[in-house]
Amino acid sequence: MRLTAHRSATLSGTVPVPGDKSISHRALILGALAVGETRIEGLLEGEDVRATARIVGQLGAAVERQGPGRWTVQGRGIGGLLEPEDLLDFGNSGTAARLLLGVLAGHPFTAFATGDASLRRRPMGRVIDPLSAMGAQFVSRSGGRLPLAVTGAAEPAPQIWRMAVASAQVKSAILLAGLAAPGETTALEPEATRDHTERMLAAFGAEIRSEATKAGRAVTLTGQPELSATPVTVPADPSSAAFPLVAALLCDGSELLLPGVGVNPYRAGLLDSLVEMGAELSLENRRELAGEPLADLRVRHSTLSGIEVPPERAPSMIDEYPILAVAAAFAEGTSVFHGIGELRVKESDRLTAVAHGLAACGVEVEETEDSLTVHGRGPAGVAGGAEIAADLDHRIAMAFLVLGLAARDPVAIDDARTIETSFPGFAALMRTLGADIR
Ligand code: S3P
Numbered sequence: 001m002r003l004t005a006h007r008s009a010t011l012s013g014t015v016p017v018p019g020d021k022s023i024s025h026r027a028l029i030l031g032a033l034a035v036g037e038t039r040i041e042g043l044l045e046g047e048d049v050r051a052t053a054r055i056v057g058q059l060g061a062a063v064e065r066q067g068p069g070r071w072t073v074q075g076r077g078i079g080g081l082l083e084p085e086d087l088l089d090f091g092n093s094g095t096a097a098r099l100l101l102g103v104l105a106g107h108p109f110t111a112f113a114t115g116d117a118s119l120r121r122r123p124m125g126r127v128i129d130p131l132s133a134m135g136a137q138f139v140s141r142s143g144g145r146l147p148l149a150v151t152g153a154a155e156p157a158p159q160i161w162r163m164a165v166a167s168a169q170v171k172s173a174i175l176l177a178g179l180a181a182p183g184e185t186t187a188l189e190p191e192a193t194r195d196h197t198e199r200m201l202a203a204f205g206a207e208i209r210s211e212a213t214k215a216g217r218a219v220t221l222t223g224q225p226e227l228s229a230t231p232v233t234v235p236a237d238p239s240s241a242a243f244p245l246v247a248a249l250l251c252d253g254s255e256l257l258l259p260g261v262g263v264n265p266y267r268a269g270l271l272d273s274l275v276e277m278g279a280e281l282s283l284e285n286r287r288e289l290a291g292e293p294l295a296d297l298r299v300r301h302s303t304l305s306g307i308e309v310p311p312e313r314a315p316s317m318i319d320e321y322p323i324l325a326v327a328a329a330f331a332e333g334t335s336v337f338h339g340i341g342e343l344r345v346k347e348s349d350r351l352t353a354v355a356h357g358l359a360a361c362g363v364e365v366e367e368t369e370d371s372l373t374v375h376g377r378g379p380a381g382v383a384g385g386a387e388i389a390a391d392l393d394h395r396i397a398m399a400f401l402v403l404g405l406a407a408r409d410p411v412a413i414d415d416a417r418t419i420e421t422s423f424p425g426f427a428a429l430m431r432t433l434g435a436d437i438r
Pocket residue numbers: 021022023095166167168169170172193194318319342
């Protein structure tokens with residue numbers, strides 16, 4: 001499905017941003033490992049989360065959709081999942097793959113797993129290594145890539161694992177395997193990453209603590225707890241909110257309200273960066289729901305200036321660099337994003353995808369192994385007029401559609417179907433706000 005974004009003015013209205021992808025995966029997974037029925041409200045119904053729902057079902061936990069965003073999971077208890085009869089297909093979802101491999105590492109049966117062409121190029125070694133140390137066995141394709149077979153351990157060995165990369169997926173895989181381990185499992189992360197797994201584990205009754213150490217943040221779980229089914233209300237996804245939000249900043253005369261968006265501090269790096277760039281952005285009605293902070297975001301069209309984003313901010317906005325780069329293209333002055341090498345192993349090599357896409361739209365950029373420099377062209381200076389290959393990367397597709405809304409000439413995405421993984425109905429929703437996307 002090809003989509004083309006044309007220059008648009010005045011986006012306005014209230015934006016029903018879909019549920020948080022990270023929290024949705026975790027709700028289904030912890031629901032499957034708990035005792036009793038977990039009721040979820042506001043679950044993201046994108047393809048990534050549907051993959052997790054399907055797999056949890058293949059593992060014997062009954063998952064049912066009760067209504068829009070309302071799902072139930074019948075938990076089987078820790079260690080209670082069943083050998084799947086068939087291949088597990090993680091689709092496009094790195095989060096489903098890494099987290100569920102952690103779960104499988106704590107179950108003594110063999111499962112076979114694969115994913116789509118994008119996921120099959122992504123590294124799984126980062127979870128295979130710690131999970132192997134805990135006693136799981138893997139046979140994978142070269143480079144630790146999918147497809148793979150995993151045989152879990154009946155009692156994984158507790159570990160203190162020092163993570164090489166700051167990745168919430170890796171941390172979560174270790175903690176989920178640690179649920180079946182006797183004793184304490186510690187994941188030591190070089191920079192603090194999103195803590196949705198920790199918050200939800202605590203809400204389900206696990207004993208979990210985190211402390212700052214010289215080597216980073218140490219997250220320690222006491223194994224073999226009894227997890228009790230707990231209702232989860234999923235906030236709106238800040239990583240999805242980012243696209244209409246930046247669109248409003250760039251399109252003349254716009255004002256949008258985005259209610260109930262998650263503002264977990266480990267996800268809020270984009271908001272900080274946009275405010276530094278001069279965005280008129282306010283967080284209203286801050287509150288807490290099911291253990292996660294949220295707020296209503298109000299955003300108005302703004303004139304932006306270039307900024308430097310330091311490497312330590314990367315984990316708190318790792319998925320937002322494509323759309324921040326688009327904002328930087330319309331800013332006055334230069335922006336530099338440091339320490340973003342991890343973008344190369346996302347759904348696509350996002351560093352190169354963003355650099356090539358911006359260059360095709362008439363924006364001067366410089367790319368190094370782990371940084372990106374964007375020479376802003378000012379509010380009216382971005383040419384557009386390009387076709388961008390989405391390469392099975394939803395965020396590249398959405399970022400360049402937003403660019404097309406404010407560029408001089410239309411921007412086309414060759415295959416925008418990938419957007420369904422995280423933001424079902426994105427184009428239709430943007431049209432209701434006034435965006436010209438065809
Ligand atoms: C996620 C963590 C991030 C992020 C991904 C979702 C999660 O990946 O890019 O979209 O839900 O834990 P890494 O932890 O590998 O950086």
